Amino acid sequence: ILNVEQSPQSLHVQEGDSTNFTCSFPSSNFYALHWYRWETAKSPEALFVMTLNGDEKKKGRISATLNTKEGYSYLYIKGSQPEDSATYLCAFLYNAGNMLTFGGGTRLMVKP
Amino acid sequence: NAGVTQTPKFQVLKTGQSMTLQCAQDMNHEYMSWYRQDPGMGLRLIHYSVGAGITDQGEVPNGYNVSRSTTEDFPLRLLSAAPSQTSVYFCASRLTGTFYNEQFFGPGTRLTVL
Numbered sequence: 001i002l003n004v005e006q007s008p009q010s011l012h013v014q015e016g017d018s019t020n021f022t023c024s025f026p027s028s029n030f031y032a033l034h035w036y037r038w039e040t041a042k043s044p045e046a047l048f049v050m051t052l053n054g055d056e057k058k059k060g061r062i063s064a065t066l067n068t069k070e071g072y073s074y075l076y077i078k079g080s081q082p083e084d085s086a087t088y089l090c091a092f093l094y095n096a097g098n099m100l101t102f103g104g105g106t107r108l109m110v111k112p
Numbered sequence: 113n114a115g116v117t118q119t120p121k122f123q124v125l126k127t128g129q130s131m132t133l134q135c136a137q138d139m140n141h142e143y144m145s146w147y148r149q150d151p152g153m154g155l156r157l158i159h160y161s162v163g164a165g166i167t168d169q170g171e172v173p174n175g176y177n178v179s180r181s182t183t184e185d186f187p188l189r190l191l192s193a194a195p196s197q198t199s200v201y202f203c204a205s206r207l208t209g210t211f212y213n214e215q216f217f218g219p220g221t222r223l224t225v226l
Binding site for chain 1: 145147152155162170208212216
């Protein structure tokens with residue numbers, strides 16, 4: 001079982017603040033790194049799938065970077081809004097792309 | 113497309129009972145998987161399948177069986193339920209072929225074992 005760690009576990013920010021979270025994963029046998037957004041009482045939804053070292057992805061105010069050599073990815077949210085409140089999960093794809101193991105998530109709460 | 117569907121949404125079992133959680137997808141995805149979600153533990157992979165007739169164990173397979181007779185369906189069986197299997201279960205699917213493919217999740221089944 002591989003170790004995928006996310007920090008911080010939870011984060012409270014004010015509306016308009018920018019924030020970022022970290023995902024750490026094994027640097028060997030890397031196939032892809034996924035980011036998901038998970039709202040309460042819903043299912044996780046994919047934000048990004050990243051496969052190349054140095055990848056940067058952006059969707060609106062949310063962006064992510066990837067460093068496969070040192071085993072980390074950052075997720076950034078610019079100008080947080082209350083609707084950004086959710087748990088953000090990262091997941092590491094390994095075993096020839098057959099197994100996706102998830103970190104524990106970062107729970108973001110944005111206060112109006 | 114309905115995407116990934118799961119039934120039932122809620123279930124209460126007594127210890128020792130058996131049941132099957134249903135999962136279906138209409139996106140012609142080769143890969144399907146089952147996760148359980150427990151407080152403080154995140155999502156943990158139970159079993160997965162890369163196509164009809166092919167299944168394999170994930171991180172926490174004990175107490176669960178799966179089969180994949182069609183591309184669309186991937187049921188999860190609890191043969192003799194235990195309180196430790198109280199959890200929320202998510203089915204997921206994705207295309208294979210490249211590593212860029214995102215995973216789609218069903219709405220979840222909340223299972224309580226008394």
